[in-house]
Amino acid sequence: MGNHDDAASSGLESMAFGSFAGMTAKVFEHPFDLVKVRLQSQPTDRPLTFTGPLDCFRQTYSREGWRGLYRGISAPLVGAACENAVLFLVYNKCQDLIIRLNPGDGASDAGSGLSEKAKGKRRELSTPELAVAAAGAGAAASFVLTPIELIKCRMQVQMLAREGAFGPPVKPIASTHVPATAVPQLAPSRHISTTAPSSMSLRAPPAGLPPPEGPFQLIVSTVRTSGLRGLWLGQMGTLFRETGGSSAWFTAYEISSKAFLRRRQRLSLASGSDRVLTKSDLRTYELMSSGALAGMSYNLVLFPADSVKSAMQTWAELHPTKPRLGFWEMASRIWKKRGIRGMYAGCGLTVARAAPSSAMIFLIYETLEKKFGGTF
Numbered sequence: 595m596g597n598h599d600d601a602a603s604s605g606l607e608s609m610a611f612g613s614f615a616g617m618t619a620k621v622f623e624h625p626f627d628l629v630k631v632r633l634q635s636q637p638t639d640r641p642l643t644f645t646g647p648l649d650c651f652r653q654t655y656s657r658e659g660w661r662g663l664y665r666g667i668s669a670p671l672v673g674a675a676c677e678n679a680v681l682f683l684v685y686n687k688c689q690d691l692i693i694r695l696n697p698g699d700g701a702s703d704a705g706s707g708l709s710e711k712a713k714g715k716r717r718e719l720s721t722p723e724l725a726v727a728a729a730g731a732g733a734a735a736s737f738v739l740t741p742i743e744l745i746k747c748r749m750q751v752q753m754l755a756r757e758g759a760f761g762p763p764v765k766p767i768a769s770t771h772v773p774a775t776a777v778p779q780l781a782p783s784r785h786i787s788t789t790a791p792s793s794m795s796l797r798a799p800p801a802g803l804p805p806p807e808g809p810f811q812l813i814v815s816t817v818r819t820s821g822l823r824g825l826w827l828g829q830m831g832t833l834f835r836e837t838g839g840s841s842a843w844f845t846a847y848e849i850s851s852k853a854f855l856r857r858r859q860r861l862s863l864a865s866g867s868d869r870v871l872t873k874s875d876l877r878t879y880e881l882m883s884s885g886a887l888a889g890m891s892y893n894l895v896l897f898p899a900d901s902v903k904s905a906m907q908t909w910a911e912l913h914p915t916k917p918r919l920g921f922w923e924m925a926s927r928i929w930k931k932r933g934i935r936g937m938y939a940g941c942g943l944t945v946a947r948a949a950p951s952s953a954m955i956f957l958i959y960e961t962l963e964k965k966f967g968g969t970f
Contacts, residue, residue, distance in 0.1 A: 630940035748911050909924070
């Protein structure tokens with residue numbers, strides 16, 4: 595097979611394996627992502643609706659059930675497939691480009707105990723080079739992700755907006771005016787937190803609420819009101835998050851997996867074997883540990899950019915009569931009203947769910963590459 599065919603085959607494998615891994619992990623992590631978005635989207639000019647992640651889980655499940663925890667999952671599934679396909683594809687292509695621009699001398703992983711002949715012609719990239727390749731992958735993925743995340747975020751908060759959890763509910767379908775005092779209130783229950791006097795629990799919805807819009811309806815309404823450019827609302831936040839986050843994600847994974855690999859290689863050499871080990875020789879716990887570290891690193895880097903992005907993308911849903919805010923305007927608003935807590939709303943939960951989610955992604959990707967690599 596020629597070099598062109600090899601490159602095309604490798605690209606297809608990266609996209610297929612990355613897509614499958616991302617979609618599988620998304621089913622696991624979506625409820626946590628929904629809670630994160632709802633925490634990030636709480637208006638800054640009203641008391642907090644949720645006192646924290648657990649309170650948001652309780653209120654969402656009590657009000658909407660399991661279906662509510664998976665509200666808006668269709669867009670993230672598509673997004674996860676596209677994101678990981680682009681990430682792994684561009685990441686590998688960026689590495690190839692760096693090597694073509696700077697072939698080097700074939701050196702790799704100093705101290706691994708392997709001869710240059712055993713290491714092969716394709717040199718290992720240094721940590722800064724891996725970080726640059728990963729940043730390029732994240733930047734490319736951000737342009738695919740922003741429209742998908744816009745629809746996802748709006749779907750995740752539109753039910754709350756209709757019920758009035760974040761302020762006055764949207765106008766019912768019926769034309770008759772319903773006084774505020776006529777709206778029935780839910781009695782406090784053990785499912786809804788009442789510990790903090792400054793928080794507002796979910797209220798019973800007025801009769802005749804319009805049904806939540808689906809992803810295609812939201813796309814059409816966004817394009818109709820803001821043009822195609824409107825689908826990329828929050829692009830700056832996504833770009834910041836994905837560029838820095840992806841750099842940390844891939845770099846942390848590579849550093850950790852190579853550390854495990856060097857240890858295994860030393861043990862192999864000590865036992866008299868001169869076989870060159872690869873990532874396919876790592877055990878499940880080693881791949882998952884590296885993936886978990888990558889997931890935590892991704893979310894700890896530039897998390898405030900994600901908070902600002904989510905607030906921007908849900909602004910129209912929660913404030914339909916107000917003009918939308920730009921990235922820096924929204925960042926300033928959150929900082930003035932909520933401070934550092936607002937910038938990191940949902941961060942702990944996000945880091946906690948990112949560890950097993952990323953562990954699943956890298957384990958599935960490496961397993962598929964081991965079993966089916968070279969078959970495309």
